[in-house]
Amino acid sequence: MKALFLNQYGDIGNTSLEEIPVPTPAPAEALVRVAAASVNPLDVKLLSGIYQTPFPLTLPYVIGIDFSGTIEETGSLISGWKKGDQVIGRFEPAPGLGREYSRTGAIAEYVAIPARQLAPAPAQHPLIHGAALPTAAGTAWQALFEFGNLRANQTVLIHAAAGGVGHFAVQLAKLAGAHVVATASEHKHSLVRGLGADEVIDYQKKDFSDSLQGVDLVLDTIGGDTQLRSYKVLRQNGILAAITAPPDQEVAKQYQVSASRVGHTSDGSRLGLISSLVESNKLRIVVDSIFPLAESQEALKRTASSHASGKVIISM
Ligand SMILES: NC(=O)c1ccc[n+]([C@@H]2O[C@H](COP(=O)([O-])OP(=O)(O)OC[C@H]3O[C@@H](n4cnc5c(N)ncnc54)[C@H](OP(=O)(O)O)[C@@H]3O)[C@@H](O)[C@H]2O)c1
Numbered sequence: 001m002k003a004l005f006l007n008q009y010g011d012i013g014n015t016s017l018e019e020i021p022v023p024t025p026a027p028a029e030a031l032v033r034v035a036a037a038s039v040n041p042l043d044v045k046l047l048s049g050i051y052q053t054p055f056p057l058t059l060p061y062v063i064g065i066d067f068s069g070t071i072e073e074t075g076s077l078i079s080g081w082k083k084g085d086q087v088i089g090r091f092e093p094a095p096g097l098g099r100e101y102s103r104t105g106a107i108a109e110y111v112a113i114p115a116r117q118l119a120p121a122p123a124q125h126p127l128i129h130g131a132a133l134p135t136a137a138g139t140a141w142q143a144l145f146e147f148g149n150l151r152a153n154q155t156v157l158i159h160a161a162a163g164g165v166g167h168f169a170v171q172l173a174k175l176a177g178a179h180v181v182a183t184a185s186e187h188k189h190s191l192v193r194g195l196g197a198d199e200v201i202d203y204q205k206k207d208f209s210d211s212l213q214g215v216d217l218v219l220d221t222i223g224g225d226t227q228l229r230s231y232k233v234l235r236q237n238g239i240l241a242a243i244t245a246p247p248d249q250e251v252a253k254q255y256q257v258s259a260s261r262v263g264h265t266s267d268g269s270r271l272g273l274i275s276s277l278v279e280s281n282k283l284r285i286v287v288d289s290i291f292p293l294a295e296s297q298e299a300l301k302r303t304a305s306s307h308a309s310g311k312v313i314i315s316m
Pocket of ligand 1: 040041042135136139159160161162163164165166183184185186188203221222226242243244262263264265303306307308309310
């Protein structure tokens with residue numbers, strides 16, 4: 001089987017497709033024939049080496065976090081899954097086990113992964129699109145509902161609303177009955193409105209903090225100056241859910257809001273709920289682009305541009 005290895009920290013050019021044996025699943029794992037992987041900004045950050053402290057990797061390392069595919073074999077302790085089941089799943093970036101295993105990453109033709117990190121792929125939808133869901137939709141869900149406690153009739157501001165996380169967040173917030181304000185560059189406004197945003201602000205032409213106030217929750221997907229200006233729009237006791245830079249607690253105190261960094265944790269049951277929303281056509285997967293495995297570096301470059309609309313997918 002082929003897998004995309006990172007051989008040395010640095011840039012996307014340091015990755016290469018290599019042939020390795022198909023892994024053997026451990027007793028609590030499933031072996032999945034991968035249909036597609038999706039690319040996340042985390043893949044690009046991991047390979048650059050800037051995340052070595054939170055995510056120490058053993059190189060060479062198979063890149064990729066999210067995938068969809070078909071179960072080929074189940075470990076002896078697995079019940080509830082069988083050969084032929086279509087699944088989606090997510091790896092936690094973790095120290096690698098060396099070149100002969102592909103357990104560490106999703107951009108591979110086969111993966112062996114703990115079964116608790118799997119969920120059913122949305123039926124009646126292209127299996128390769130399911131790879132878009134785990135990290136992006138899971139993070140949106142976690143930030144909006146598990147951290148942000150978003151409820152009907154509240155106002156939420158979602159930054160980078162056309163991006164991987166943002167496009168799911170807009171739809172999930174709307175499904176929850178919230179009033180959704182979003183930021184995106186102008187040519188993406190029709191996409192973001194189509195996903196359910198009530199108001200869309202062109203962040204390149206207008207400072208959102210000039211016109212907004214009384215917001216209950218901000219989903220900050222950008223950090224830096226965007227995060228600093230986000231405090232200003234929150235109501236007293238409002239919530240800033242940041243998924244990039246950790247918020248400064250002194251600033252949060254000054255604005256009398258609560259602010260934290262939300263870090264994604266894989267959860268097969270949350271992922272199952274998300275998958276069922278796609279299956280019932282309540283949640284749409286926006287696909288920016290699909291690359292063949294041989295062009296994985298181009299897929300990584302597209303995500304590294306920070307201008308994707310929806311998700312970048314690598315089809316095996
Ligand atoms: N904490 C976690 O667990 C976690 C999980 C997932 C993601 N993340 C992080 O969250 C960030 C977003 O992830 P993602 O997957 O959504 O990224 P993405 O898909 O690459 O986001 C791309 C989008 O960002 C928009 N954008 C870029 N700069 C912007 C700005 N200043 N204001 C508003 N929109 C802007 C782009 O729109 P335009 O083309 O219009 O500029 C584009 O549509 C990344 O840094 C990622 O590493 C963290």
